[in-house]
Amino acid sequence: MMGRTHEDFDRFVDEACEPLLRAVYLIVRDASAAEDVVQETLLRVARRWPRVRRMRRPSAYARRIAVNLAIDAHGARSRERAALEHEGIAPERSEPAGNGRVEQRADLMAALSRLSPRARAVIVLRYYGDLSEAQVAETLGCSVGTVKATTSRALAALRKQGVDSYATR
Amino acid sequence: MQLDEQIRDALAREASTIPSAAVERLRRIDYRPRRRALTPPLIAGALATAGATAGTLLALGGAGSQEAFAGWSARPTRTPVGHASAVEAKCAARMTEVSRTPTASKNGVSSVGIGTEPLLADTRGPYTLVLYPQMLCFAGPDFVSLRGRMPAAGVSIGTAYRDGGPYTIAQGRAAPDASAVTLALDDGSSVQATVGHSSFVAWWPSASRPTSVTITGPSGTHSEPLSYPRAPTAPASKPGQSQP
Numbered sequence: 228m229m230g231r232t233h234e235d236f237d238r239f240v241d242e243a244c245e246p247l248l249r250a251v252y253l254i255v256r257d258a259s260a261a262e263d264v265v266q267e268t269l270l271r272v273a274r275r276w277p278r279v280r281r282m283r284r285p286s287a288y289a290r291r292i293a294v295n296l297a298i299d300a301h302g303a304r305s306r307e308r309a310a311l312e313h314e315g316i317a318p319e320r321s322e323p324a325g326n327g328r329v330e331q332r333a334d335l336m337a338a339l340s341r342l343s344p345r346a347r348a349v350i351v352l353r354y355y356g357d358l359s360e361a362q363v364a365e366t367l368g369c370s371v372g373t374v375k376a377t378t379s380r381a382l383a384a385l386r387k388q389g390v391d392s393y394a395t396r
Numbered sequence: 397m398q399l400d401e402q403i404r405d406a407l408a409r410e411a412s413t414i415p416s417a418a419v420e421r422l423r424r425i426d427y428r429p430r431r432r433a434l435t436p437p438l439i440a441g442a443l444a445t446a447g448a449t450a451g452t453l454l455a456l457g458g459a460g461s462q463e464a465f466a467g468w469s470a471r472p473t474r475t476p477v478g479h480a481s482a483v484e485a486k487c488a489a490r491m492t493e494v495s496r497t498p499t500a501s502k503n504g505v506s507s508v509g510i511g512t513e514p515l516l517a518d519t520r521g522p523y524t525l526v527l528y529p530q531m532l533c534f535a536g537p538d539f540v541s542l543r544g545r546m547p548a549a550g551v552s553i554g555t556a557y558r559d560g561g562p563y564t565i566a567q568g569r570a571a572p573d574a575s576a577v578t579l580a581l582d583d584g585s586s587v588q589a590t591v592g593h594s595s596f597v598a599w600w601p602s603a604s605r606p607t608s609v610t611i612t613g614p615s616g617t618h619s620e621p622l623s624y625p626r627a628p629t630a631p632a633s634k635p636g637q638s639q640p
Contacts, residue, residue, distance in 0.1 A: 258415070269425070335406040353405060354403045355404070355407040382399060
């Protein structure tokens with residue numbers, strides 16, 4: 228990786244870090260785990276940069292890696308937590324501050340956390356990333372129909388958990 | 397507010413809680429593959445400021461690590477934190493250096509780590525891993541690198557590369573009265589962690605995964621199995637290049 232390629236990659240990292248980190252965080256729900264996922268993503272992009280830089284949207288390539296790593300990482304973390312909670316290696320859980328709006332957001336985030344990692348990724352990509360259904364499908368390597376169905380089921384699950392009742396509070 | 401809008405609002409607000417310092421840490425990492433032009437002992441010096449850290453999912457990189465981390469031992473030399481002044485000075489200098497990057501003050505990174513007291517220092521041969529409340533600092537004879545503290549839940553691992561060979565850092569929370577923590581690795585070996593301040597840290601010169609953790613406390617010794625995502629295929633080294 229030399230010269231112009233080198234500069235292109237540095238620029239890419241500079242621009243990609245923040246949106247990747249924030250999106251991954253919403254999926255894994257742990258800031259440090261999100262950092263790990265983004266690091267791994269950028270390492271993989273770096274190894275393929277000469278090819279990636281010629282892609283129409285290198286950021287989409289990085290996003291695909293990051294989101295899929297995030298889905299895997301979340302599953303692993305859940306297993307670790309379950310195994311260790313009773314052994315004195317306690318997870319740290321943050322509690323939201325106590326005002327109404329924050330509580331609503333915390334409730335909604337808690338409801339989102341109860342979705343499967345893949346369903347949550349769909350919601351994050353659609354509603355935080357503002358991606359189209361086709362772009363979400365490309366990111367997750369599935370069909371548009373699957374994205375539509377997953378979105379529909381996820382929203383239904385959120386409604387079932389009373390999330391949309393906030394509208395009337 | 398419609399559900400769609402609620403979700404957008406909640407996600408945007410939640411995403412904004414990620415500290416800018418975390419973004420800055422990621423930007424400061426050198427992700428680029430390196431050329432393998434020097435002999436291993438020389439690379440250790442040449443990469444002094446590389447600060448390369450990686451995610452949790454890197455693959456085992458081969459024999460280079462043992463050479464790169466000569467002097468490593470599975471049992472730490474317990475170093476009183478207050479006496480590890482040389483290493484701590486290196487770490488503090490590195491934090492200051494990072495804080496002076498052009499975008500550091502804009503992103504609030506200047507407050508991260510600087511002036512905070514280390515919690516633990518894990519020394520193995522000439523290498524010391526220092527745990528700070530918000531950061532990890534890994535220092536050897538010719539390098540010092542920083543990374544964000546890993547997740548506190550369970551046993552977190554992160555694998556990074558130096559000299560083209562991997563090393564893995566493990567970090568976790570332990571009960572305040574835990575006296576010993578040992579990690580069994582999937583290569584059949586085990587590593588004793590440094591324990592204190594309700595935390596433990598350890599590292600080893602490979603990408604091997606812990607398969608169990610054994611914790612000793614006043615009530616006895618308990619073991620728990622651990623599992624991590626399958627490691628991806630090791631990055632293919634092109635002629636003349638090493639892994640990142």
